[in-house]
Amino acid sequence: MPQTPGSCRDLTDHLELLKANGLLHVVDRPIDKDSELHPLVRWQYRGHIPEPERKAFLFTNVTDAKGRSYPGAAVAVGALAGNRAIYALGMGCPEEAIGDTWIRAMANPVAPRVVEKAPCQEVVLTGDDLKGEGRGLDALPIPVSTPGWDTAPYFTAALWVSRDPDSGIQNLGLYRGNLKAGDRVAVMMERSTLAGGGVHWEKYRKRGEPMPVAAVLGAPPLVAFTGPQKLPLDVDELTVAGALAGSPVEVVRCKTVDLLVPAHAQVIVEGTIDTARLEPEGPFGESHGYMALEEYNYSMTVTAITRRANYVISSIISQVTPCESSVIKKVAYEPLYLAHLRDTLNIKGVTRVSMHEPLTNLRRFLFVSVKAGTPRTEIWRALEGAASFTPAIGKFCIAIDEDIDPENADHVLWAMAYRCNPAQDTHVIPFRGPGHGPKLKGSDGDATMLVDATAKGTYPPVALPKREYMERARALWEELGLPRLTPESPWSGYSLGDWSEEWDACALRAAKGDWMANGRRSAANMSATASPQEPAVGIVFKE
Template sequence: MTQQPAGYDDLDAQLDKLAAAGLLHTIDRPIDKDREMHPLVRWQYRGGIPEHRRKAFLFTNPTDAKGRRYPDARVAIGVFAATPEVYALGLGRKAEDIGQAWLDAMAHPVAPKEVADAPCQEVVITGDELLGEGQGLDALPIPISTPGYDTAPYLTAALWATRDPESGIQNLGLYRGNLKASNRLVVMMERSTLAGGGVHWRKYKAKGQKMPVAVVIGAPPVVAYTGPQKLPLDCDELTIAGGLAGCPIEVVRGKTVDLLVPAAAQVIIEGFIDTDALEPEGPFGESHGYMALEEYNFSMTVTAITRRKHYTVASIISQVTPCESSVIKKVAYEPLYLNHLRDTLNIKGVTRVTMHEPLTNLRRFLFITIANGTPNTEVWRALNGAASFTPAIGKFCVAIDEDIDPANTDQVLWAMAYRSNPVADVVIIPHRGKGHGPELPGHQVDSTMLVDATAKGVFPPVALPKVEFMERARTIWEELGLPELTPETPWSGYSLGDWCAEWDACAKRATDGDWLANGRRSAANRSATAEPQDPARGIVLSEK
């Protein structure tokens, strides 16, 4: 096994740790990368398996649709973020410490360290060795992500390294890459959300130059996690990875392009992106849950492939969420948004930011949890601040109270139904970029909806038995050997302010078996002037 870099794990070490933690399915039987591999892993997310039981997959015997084998290669799916626990293991942190780890890394970046020799350059393939069936890109076991719809194998977990031709700062972005030939692929670097590679491409185009690029497959986890993170355009992700690791990331210069890549990566694809013409790319199953249809994107000609002698191709399971691509974003984005609202914008009433994951893939719905007693002006500052933080996230921003579980969409809808008045508590903001998703016919730009679904005053208690009665009933349930319970919030009643001691006394009389006294109480307070549904407050038991 290749020697580990000092201070952080490479992908091989991550696989070993996953196996030791019981978080890895190792599949040794031949699995067809073109027709079987991604569908097999997909069942983990669409088969009713709860998140805490999901694992990463390692395929040690990949084949293709023609029966070809890849004796020097393995394919790993879900090894970066099959679950938050897998992500935490890759980052070397406890799950609850991940947010702070990102903030510390961004505050204290560490520059990379260039080395002369690297595991990712043990094998170097250039020139005619890249050409022809079974050569170049066609020699790598890159899976088809959405069999039946995708037009070719796709790079899904690759980091694309480019350099700003003006500032000289490198960027690492996570983009999809459509294999086209043994020495050509097409990449989508999203325009509307200002992907770093896309911004660099426009600058090279203005100069009339091709854009050098290096594609990193199987990066060390601390590097891989920087690709999908929302970092400033002028930030070199390798320095943030160094901050996460607490030491410099070892990098090596490309063989045919003047770019620095992680020395401990598994495979590097080098080449140049054409700035004179675009090439059709897709269709491809995207993480917004729909097929991305064929469109024009950036065409790359490969000049070299370097790799380890024995290597692992990492692939991300994406498409309909939840999936690995949504977990890898959710774990990192939520604490970043919380820090932005609470610390940068100084909105102290914000206690949590939650991105809705199933089907909507995080970008569209943001739920902002607000502490009780926070002024309404601060609620609206939080809504506006969340919607404007990045161009890709926050189409629907909903403010909720702390008693509402943002991970339970039913509860969020409950809050919207009874704690908001659309005419007063909804604001529509125009001029939003279309973002990542299928086209909405007739609309050149999108918009944003802000919803204040916090309680504007006191509310009656939640209509469930008090906690002591629910706990007593659960004990009986378990004594009876009934099916195992998984409590869902709310599972007991609680006060929301609109309640009084007299009503508590009435409820206690009822549970003590003395409800007839409550009937005498109400009979003594009959009214000839009240209208139906008029409130009846301030009534007390007056019998002797």
């Protein structure tokens, strides 16, 4: 369903849209947020359910490990990017238009509109209402993401709002938040990738002032999508969300800090971050597939919680990929990389950029697809451009031909095995930042490897039956009632240039049962001077 022009659908309306499109599981039975909720959704990603068949989950009867309930509250998981179709509905555009929609929006920002009253401030909690068990943050149904390893409930889909004290420009960042008390939460803002909130914190620290912040829970999807998007530090994400919606995003001023937040969010957590002290945070199961161990991070004191009377907490399924957090990044980052290489760097031979998702979480392996015949100099320019676009992405950048499926790691390894000479087709660039993930043991730093796994000239055909024979066989398969097929590329053979009409004619004779004619052809071309395994060239059929 296309987005209504000029609208910015809130999370509750988005959930109704998912339900209408068969993309929402509604769970009404009691579910323990501390030990059951995230593991239940996790099976969707570890149970071999194909990506198009994954759905969002809405839990309407959430409890905790102590048996407490949360009247008027629900928890949604997978509602932003459980799969690409869910993401596209949130964007209000077809899946194939996601990339162009982002590029247009970033080029045509729309400033937000300030309102005086907002749904996110129907209930306002301050002072003693924030302190103690069952109050403040402890009154919100925030799930434990990785039961058995995580040390507390975490904000996983919160957008953290901060303002540059010099320019006054706000930033929205998607950072994890470790609940510590009813009025305290620790937040990790990645320094090595220049997270906007972390940059602002350094400026407030130099001023000797605490940093005002607000954590937005359950933002409208178009706003939520801007948080993980790679935007320049001087761009207010709310202006890009407005461009996506086709009209200004309505914002309201916080009750206790001077920040503007989305008026149609579900919950706002206001406060300040200490710039004189850091607090131990973690462990937490991260999207690189390992536990992020306890480390010092930023400590926020909560000054107010505002919310709707009935509200939905949005939580992202993360940890080992594939997961929701990798989908939400993949569909946003890939078109940006393609636009950077093809349009900004003017490398016209690049046709696609793909980030490997399972287990490696997008950042480590980057595949650049190029047209046949692209000059080698342009292939290397593309690899270097991909590796240098952002500091956190592209530890291994691999150029491949268009016939190689970048979504199939086996396909890419096939190209590396037979189209790449490591002595000539690889290059290692030192001094790479550590990026997102556990530190390499016994190493002072990291590096980037560039690999040209494209064909250097022609190759023999792929050794599978031609398409027409495979299609005929599939029809027979279905006629026989054999198990349902899920074709995996490549499923038929195709030419890569090193093939002749003569060999085509021989193959056609064999398929028609006339293989003995080919035996007569080879008998007529026997050689007393050839060596074993010497190519037979120029052989023709003679009756």
